[in-house]
Amino acid sequence: ALRAALRLVPLPRRRSFHKNNNNDDKGGRGGDDRRNGREIGADDVVLVTGGGRGIGRWLALEFARQGAGKVVLWGRTEETLRTTCAEVRQAGSDCWYFVCDVADRHAVYRQAQVTRQKVGEVTVLVNNAGVVAGHSLLNIDDEALLSTEHVNVLGHFWTLKAFLPSMLSCGHGHVVCVSSVLALTALPGAIDYCTSKAAAFGLMESLSLGLESTPGVRTTTVLPYLTDTDMFRGVKPRFSWLFPPLHAELVARRTVEAVKRDEAVVFMPRSMVLLVLMKSVQCWGVPLPK
Numbered sequence: 484a485l486r487a488a489l490r491l492v493p494l495p496r497r498r499s500f501h502k503n504n505n506n507d508d509k510g511g512r513g514g515d516d517r518r519n520g521r522e523i524g525a526d527d528v529v530l531v532t533g534g535g536r537g538i539g540r541w542l543a544l545e546f547a548r549q550g551a552g553k554v555v556l557w558g559r560t561e562e563t564l565r566t567t568c569a570e571v572r573q574a575g576s577d578c579w580y581f582v583c584d585v586a587d588r589h590a591v592y593r594q595a596q597v598t599r600q601k602v603g604e605v606t607v608l609v610n611n612a613g614v615v616a617g618h619s620l621l622n623i624d625d626e627a628l629l630s631t632e633h634v635n636v637l638g639h640f641w642t643l644k645a646f647l648p649s650m651l652s653c654g655h656g657h658v659v660c661v662s663s664v665l666a667l668t669a670l671p672g673a674i675d676y677c678t679s680k681a682a683a684f685g686l687m688e689s690l691s692l693g694l695e696s697t698p699g700v701r702t703t704t705v706l707p708y709l710t711d712t713d714m715f716r717g718v719k720p721r722f723s724w725l726f727p728p729l730h731a732e733l734v735a736r737r738t739v740e741a742v743k744r745d746e747a748v749v750f751m752p753r754s755m756v757l758l759v760l761m762k763s764v765q766c767w768g769v770p771l772p773k
């Protein structure tokens with residue numbers, strides 16, 4: 484239980500991590516400014532997948548408000564991308580959008596190349612795009628199940644493979660994963676989604692382990708509770724009077740704050756970490772139904 488608790492409590496990174504960073508001699512941009520996290524600045528190119536609407540839209544706007552020089556939106560729907568792009572420009576950043584289905588790795592590699600040529604190297608990658616089929620195992624259509632895993636999990640692999648190499652070579656970058664509290668606890672009738680969010684959580688843990696020797700490249704995984712976007716509209720969980728849905732704007736604000744503070748794992752709201760732990764403990768030792 485202690486091991487699980489230590490893994491889940493959102494602690495800032497180890498001190499030695501930052502010490503390494505300050506001694507960075509790899510030509511990266513890491514320095515004193517990172518001792519207490521990272522600044523979002525004019526040099527940053529922030530790419531938000533699923534940036535046209537929902538949490539992604541608010542993330543793009545929040546990065547712009549926090550001073551990101553360039554914001555890039557990826558998504559499937561040109562209309563929402565165009566509208567959000569105009570809003571991001573109004574919020575003060577240069578903004579580009581590219582239609583890209585993150586489930587299609589060839590499209591990801593192609594648009595990564597276009598992004599690089601037209602905008603520059605991505606310094607903050609936000610893997611936010613997501614879908615849910617929302618059925619039980621025996622009722623879910625095979626294609627819908629595949630789509631959830633392709634977008635919510637494999638899509639992260641493709642964008643990482645496209646953008647991580649340049650972050651590693653300049654020793655500077657940040658990867659953000661919008662996972663979910665459902666990575667660690669289940670919601671009935673969303674087996675495809677819960678599985679995908681747990682997988683994305685595992686991917687980020689492996690990634691951050693792999694990045695320990697590259698102090699300028701950081702990761703942040705956010706695990707929001709139910710949020711007021713189109714995705715789970717109409718879902719009314721038990722105790723919703725006690726835990727109302729989060730506002731997408733708040734989720735975005737807390738996510739960008741976590742990037743700036745260099746937090747590795749963030750539950751939203753923070754109290755969810757305890758509730759999820761208590762719920763897991765309650766399940767231990769319970770015999771499976773015959």
Ligand SMILES: NC(=O)C1=CN([C@@H]2O[C@H](COP(=O)(O)OP(=O)(O)OC[C@H]3O[C@@H](n4cnc5c(N)ncnc54)[C@H](OP(=O)(O)O)[C@@H]3O)[C@@H](O)[C@H]2O)C=CC1
Nearest residue numbers: 533536537538558559560584585612613663709710712714
């Ligand atoms: N809503 C919630 O309760 C919670 C959501 N999350 C996570 O937050 C993230 C954002 O979800 P949210 O804003 O709520 O959902 P929305 O349904 O409002 O938005 C989903 C976004 O993902 C994009 N997207 C979907 N499929 C693809 C694809 N194949 N390629 C590119 N973009 C795609 C959509 O673009 P397009 O318009 O083009 O379809 C849209 O911008 C997801 O990862 C979700 O799992 C986490 C916790 C809670």
Ligand SMILES: CC1=C(/C=C/C(C)=C/C=C/C(C)=C/C=O)C(C)(C)CCC1
Nearest residue numbers: 663665668708709715720722726758759
């Ligand atoms: C875990 C948990 C709860 C329910 C959480 C729910 C229902 C979360 C839904 C999240 C969604 C839809 C996320 C999308 O990504 C309670 C009952 C509040 C309290 C006990 C702990």
